[in-house]
Amino acid sequence: MKIAPLLYTEWLKVRRYWAFWGIFALVLIAYPGISYLFYTGYQDIRSSNNKMDAMLKLMVGSPFGFPEVWHTLAYIASFLVFIPGVLVIMLITNEYQYRTQRQNILDGWKRDEFLWAKFWVVAALSILLTIVYALVVLVTGFVNPDMALAGIEVKSYYIGLFALITFNQLTIAFLFGFLLKRALLALGFFLFYFLIPENILIQLSRWRWHTGNWYHYLPMEASDRLIPPPPYLGEITNPADYKQMLQAIPEHILISVAYTGLFWLFCFWWLRRRDLT
Numbered sequence: 485m486k487i488a489p490l491l492y493t494e495w496l497k498v499r500r501y502w503a504f505w506g507i508f509a510l511v512l513i514a515y516p517g518i519s520y521l522f523y524t525g526y527q528d529i530r531s532s533n534n535k536m537d538a539m540l541k542l543m544v545g546s547p548f549g550f551p552e553v554w555h556t557l558a559y560i561a562s563f564l565v566f567i568p569g570v571l572v573i574m575l576i577t578n579e580y581q582y583r584t585q586r587q588n589i590l591d592g593w594k595r596d597e598f599l600w601a602k603f604w605v606v607a608a609l610s611i612l613l614t615i616v617y618a619l620v621v622l623v624t625g626f627v628n629p630d631m632a633l634a635g636i637e638v639k640s641y642y643i644g645l646f647a648l649i650t651f652n653q654l655t656i657a658f659l660f661g662f663l664l665k666r667a668l669l670a671l672g673f674f675l676f677y678f679l680i681p682e683n684i685l686i687q688l689s690r691w692r693w694h695t696g697n698w699y700h701y702l703p704m705e706a707s708d709r710l711i712p713p714p715p716y717l718g719e720i721t722n723p724a725d726y727k728q729m730l731q732a733i734p735e736h737i738l739i740s741v742a743y744t745g746l747f748w749l750f751c752f753w754w755l756r757r758r759d760l761t
Contacts, residue, residue, distance in 0.1 A: 490601035491608065494575075497584065504574060511567050511613070516620045518564065519557050523548050523624055547716050549628045551638035557621050558642040558711045562649055566678050568609055569657030573670045576602060576661035595755050603748060606658055610651040617646050645710045645733070652707040652740045653678075655747050662751055678704065700732075706739040 498504050526548060547556045579585035588598050625636070657674050664670040686699045699705055712729035713720055720726045 487604055490597065491604055493588075494601050494605050497578075498575070501578075504571060507567070507571050507574070511564075511571070512616060514564050514567055515561055515613070515616050516623075518560060519620050519624060522556075522560055523628075527629075546628065547714060548624055550625045551635040551640075552714065552716075553621050553625045553628070554639040554642040555711070555714050556717075557617065557624065558646045559714055559717070561617050561620075561646065562708065562711050565650055565653045566657075566675060568613060568650070569654055569674060569678070570671060571609065572606055572654050572657040573661040573674060574667060575605060576658055577665060577667040577670055580665040581667070596752060599748075599752055599755055602658065606654050607651065610647055610654055613650050614643060614647040618643050642711065645737075648737065648740055649707045649710045652744045653704065655744050656703060659747050659751065663754075700736075701739060703743050706736050706743065709733070709736045710740060 546552060585598055589595060656677075660674040660677070661667070661670040664673060682699070682702045682704050685702065686705065689697075689699050700709060709729065710733060712726065712733075715723070715726045720729070
C-alpha cells in the first residue's frame with residue numbers, strides 16, 4: 485500500500501472545499517489564540533503589583549516558562565480537540581453525501597484502501613496539530629519574562645502525549661461520522677458524547693455511586709488522563725493525587741492505543757460488510 489497516492493487523492497477532494505479550509509483556519513487560530521489569552525491573563529495578574537507577582541511565583545512557579553509550559557499548553561489545547569473533530573466528520577460524511585466513496589471503489593480501489601486513506605488523513609491532521617502545539621509552546625516559552633533554556637526538553641514528552649490524545653479523539657469523531665453518515669447527525673452525537681455522557685457518569689460515580697475508578701477506562705476519559713491538570717491551575721489540591729495521576733499515564737497510554745486500534749479495526753470490519761450507499 486502506497487500512502488502518497490491515497491493522500492494525494494484526499495487532497496484533490498478538499499482543495500476546493502472552502503468550508504473545510506474555513507474550519508481548518510479556525511483550528512490554526514484557536515490553538516495559539518487560547519494560549520495567548522491564558523498567557524496574557526496570567527501576566528496581567530502578575531504585573532498588577534509586586535506582591536502579587538511574588539506570591540504567584542511562590543505558589544505556581546512559572547507555568548508559561550520552560551519546562552512547565554509543555555504541560556500547561558498541552559492541557560489547555562486538549563480542550564480544543566473537538567474543533568478538528570468537526571473537520572474529520574465533514575471529510576467522512578461528505579464521502580456518503582456525494583457518493584465519492586462508491587466512485588473510488590468502482591474505479592478500482594479496494595474497500596480497505598478507501599479506509600486507509602482516511603486513516604492517514606486523520607494521522608496527518610494529528611501530526612499537524614501537534615506541530616502547531618509545539619510551535620506555540622516554543623514561542624510562549626521564549627517570550628516569557630522568566631525564560632530560561634535550562635530544562636527546555638525536560639517535559640517535552642508532552643508532545644507525544646498530545647499527539648496520542650489528538651489522534652485518539654479524532655478517531656472517535658471519525659467513528660461517529662463513519663457510522664452515522666450524516667454530517668449534522670454525526671456532529672451532534674460527537675459533541676454530545678464529547679461534553680455530556682462520560683462527565684455525567686464520572687460525577688455520579690464520584691459523588692453518588694461510590695463505585696471506584698472504573699470511569700478512568702471510558703474512551704474519552706482514558707485519553708484525557710494522558711494530560712492531567714497541572715497542580716498550579718488549582719484543579720488538584722492534593723499532591724498525592726497528582727503524583728498518582730502521573731504514575732497512571734503509562735497505563736492510560738496503553739488503554740488509549742488499544743481503544744484507537746479497536747475503533748479502526750471495527751471500521752475496517754464494518755466497511756467490508758455493508759453496502760456502498
